[in-house]
Amino acid sequence: MIYDAIVVGSGPGGGIAAYSLATQGLKVALVEAGRRLIPGRDYGRDMPPLDLLAKRLTEGKGGGFDSAWDYREQDHFTPVGDRPAHGLVKALGGRSLCWAGHSLRFGPQDFEKWPISYGEVAPYYSRAERFMGVYGYKDGLSNLPDGEYLAPVPMRAGESLLRRGVSKLKKQGLAMDFIALRKAMVTSKHSSGRAICQYCGNCGGCPIDSKYTSANTPIPLALKTGNLTVFTNSTMIRILMGREANRVSGIEYESADGPIEKLEGKTLVLACSAIETARMLLAGNMANSSGQVGRNLTSHFGITVLGMFPELARRNRSDDAGTAYYHSLLTGLYWDKPNVNFEGTYQVQCGSGLPPQRLFYRAEKGFGAAFKQELLRKNVCHAGMNMQGSLLVSHRKYIDLDPARRDKHGTPFPRIHLHYEDSDLAMAQDCVNTCEEIIRAGKGSVLSSPGKVRNEDLVIDQNHWVGTTKMGADPKRSVVNTDSQSHDIPNLFIGDASVFPDYPEKNPTLTNIALSWRMAERLADKLRKKEI
Numbered sequence: 001m002i003y004d005a006i007v008v009g010s011g012p013g014g015g016i017a018a019y020s021l022a023t024q025g026l027k028v029a030l031v032e033a034g035r036r037l038i039p040g041r042d043y044g045r046d047m048p049p050l051d052l053l054a055k056r057l058t059e060g061k062g063g064g065f066d067s068a069w070d071y072r073e074q075d076h077f078t079p080v081g082d083r084p085a086h087g088l089v090k091a092l093g094g095r096s097l098c099w100a101g102h103s104l105r106f107g108p109q110d111f112e113k114w115p116i117s118y119g120e121v122a123p124y125y126s127r128a129e130r131f132m133g134v135y136g137y138k139d140g141l142s143n144l145p146d147g148e149y150l151a152p153v154p155m156r157a158g159e160s161l162l163r164r165g166v167s168k169l170k171k172q173g174l175a176m177d178f179i180a181l182r183k184a185m186v187t188s189k190h191s192s193g194r195a196i197c198q199y200c201g202n203c204g205g206c207p208i209d210s211k212y213t214s215a216n217t218p219i220p221l222a223l224k225t226g227n228l229t230v231f232t233n234s235t236m237i238r239i240l241m242g243r244e245a246n247r248v249s250g251i252e253y254e255s256a257d258g259p260i261e262k263l264e265g266k267t268l269v270l271a272c273s274a275i276e277t278a279r280m281l282l283a284g285n286m287a288n289s290s291g292q293v294g295r296n297l298t299s300h301f302g303i304t305v306l307g308m309f310p311e312l313a314r315r316n317r318s319d320d321a322g323t324a325y326y327h328s329l330l331t332g333l334y335w336d337k338p339n340v341n342f343e344g345t346y347q348v349q350c351g352s353g354l355p356p357q358r359l360f361y362r363a364e365k366g367f368g369a370a371f372k373q374e375l376l377r378k379n380v381c382h383a384g385m386n387m388q389g390s391l392l393v394s395h396r397k398y399i400d401l402d403p404a405r406r407d408k409h410g411t412p413f414p415r416i417h418l419h420y421e422d423s424d425l426a427m428a429q430d431c432v433n434t435c436e437e438i439i440r441a442g443k444g445s446v447l448s449s450p451g452k453v454r455n456e457d458l459v460i461d462q463n464h465w466v467g468t469t470k471m472g473a474d475p476k477r478s479v480v481n482t483d484s485q486s487h488d489i490p491n492l493f494i495g496d497a498s499v500f501p502d503y504p505e506k507n508p509t510l511t512n513i514a515l516s517w518r519m520a521e522r523l524a525d526k527l528r529k530k531e532i
């Protein structure tokens with residue numbers, strides 16, 4: 001059989017592409033390296049917290065709760081430079097199984113360096129939010145547009161004291177805002193029929209599938225059309241070219257049973273994640289006449305500051321139930337007036353209190369009753385501020401292939417080159433100073449802070465890589481066009497966040513889903529019109 005489209009990778013990007021293509025009547029093969037994981041059994045097991053902790057420790061796992069993150073790959077890339085990391089979960093749904101669900105639109109300013117505008121993507125944002133089920137308040141911010149939301153979830157007590165600090169600083173003329181987070185979890189009746197959130201806080205492995213994943217919403221709906229065939233435990237090892245030099249004819253993959261098989265397709269959508277998609281293109285030496293595959297690599301990076309608010313000690317801790325730890329966001333920094341010391345900006349995700357199954361503050365020393373009391377007090381009274389800054393794009397950050405290391409199929413591992421620049425350090429320092437100021441203005445004290453930031457304090461976000469197959473109008477300087485279609489190979493499309501040509505401070509996945517949906521519609525349209 002020749003499929004209309006082969007989609008490789010079933011994370012947020014591949015899942016929505018498969019859904020869109022199948023519901024448009026195309027025959028689709030979805031090829032996924034991992035297996036199907038069952039919520040509540042393979043992750044998110046329901047048992048008393050101490051029993052679960054004991055079981056996890058016996059199984060050689062850390063932490064007190066089950067997350068799909070436990071299934072991440074180990075030793076699958078080569079780090080070069082300043083401690084790069086790379087998250088990869090091979091399972092049906094990819095990292096959507098363990099994502100935190102934070103769903104923020106990029107704003108009109110964020111699209112200024114893109115070849116498409118906010119207005120072109122906005123209808124897909126609306127569609128994605130309705131489809132996924134995203135909760136949130138409408139805050140009316142200029143560069144973090146409101147979406148279409150389910151019932152909101154308020155911030156916790158400690159975060160409201162951070163907001164008190166922000167309000168005070170705003171009165172002094174500083175540009176910033178503090179809002180409750182927007183997340184892809186069902187808080188009121190939703191068309192998907194997914195269960196309403198129980199505020200257990202275990203969102204890294206939602207046991208009841210209230211959180212949106214590729215595995216619980218788009219893939220089952222696509223299967224219902226009868227147009228989708230899912231190949232799990234199937235790793236694409238090679239992209240096959242057709243007789244014409246600029247056409248893909250299919251893929252070779254290692255099937256669940258072991259042998260190497262072929263799939264034929266009229267089109268191919270790569271959605272293997274920003275690192276793996278670029279790796280497969282580099283390994284096949286394809287779609288790269290621009291030399292830009294693997295370049296323009298960027299992510300978010302961070303640093304954490306904690307504040308103490310003793311006035312919170314006597315409240316009812318059961319009020320801290322909610323959706324995971326982070327409930328609110330410091331945003332709106334340097335949108336209108338850039339900082340002269342660094343390029344771009346950052347946001348700060350904030351959490352507080354003692355949500356179920358979470359001890360965020362762990363640095364207490366001691367033992368016995370006094371230790372327990374103090375650990376409890378600090379968790380109840382603290383508020384945490386975690387920076388997400390846009391990493392400066394530079395020629396020192398990129399991926400290429402490791403000539404010395406290959407996987408079992410002979411494909412070279414990707415090398416990730418990360419070198420923080422002065423701009424990155426200056427941004428982190430600004431974030432630390434701002435967070436400390438907010439805590440003090442909110443009548444708290446700083447519980448922990450890096451103070452003067454050093455390179456080794458910076459932590460890369462291993463799950464937010466983007467940019468390695470940049471979108472652009474000029475085939476000499478970009479890899480895909482504005483439809484996420486390869487300039488070089490017209491029947492090859494990219495369905496993940498590799499295509500982002502510029503990266504703001506906001507989380508990537510909602511934009512990844514919106515863009516992949518848009519790409520899939522354009523692909524189907526071109527196929528219908530026989531343009532590819």
Ligand SMILES: Cc1cc2nc3c(=O)[nH]c(=O)nc-3n(C[C@H](O)[C@H](O)[C@H](O)COP(=O)(O)OP(=O)(O)OC[C@H]3O[C@@H](n4cnc5c(N)ncnc54)[C@H](O)[C@@H]3O)c2cc1C
Pocket residue numbers: 008009010011012013014031032033034069087088089090091092093094095096098099100101102103204234235236237271272273274276463464496497507508509510512
């Ligand atoms: C703990 C955690 C929290 C997060 N929180 C947020 C958040 O709140 N908001 C947000 O926006 N983002 C968040 N993210 C990031 C988000 O999950 C990723 O940006 C997103 O999953 C990337 O989507 P993707 O489709 O590109 O790739 P992935 O989700 O990585 O999926 C890629 C899939 O492709 C498969 N694959 C790869 N290579 C092959 C191959 N050769 N053959 C077959 N299959 C292959 C993989 O097995 C995988 O299933 C979080 C991630 C994690 C881990």
Ligand code: SF4
Pocket residue numbers: 185196197198199200201202203204205206207208209210211322323324
């Ligand atoms: S808080 Fe809600 S979304 Fe998160 S794991 Fe619990 S039920 Fe699922």
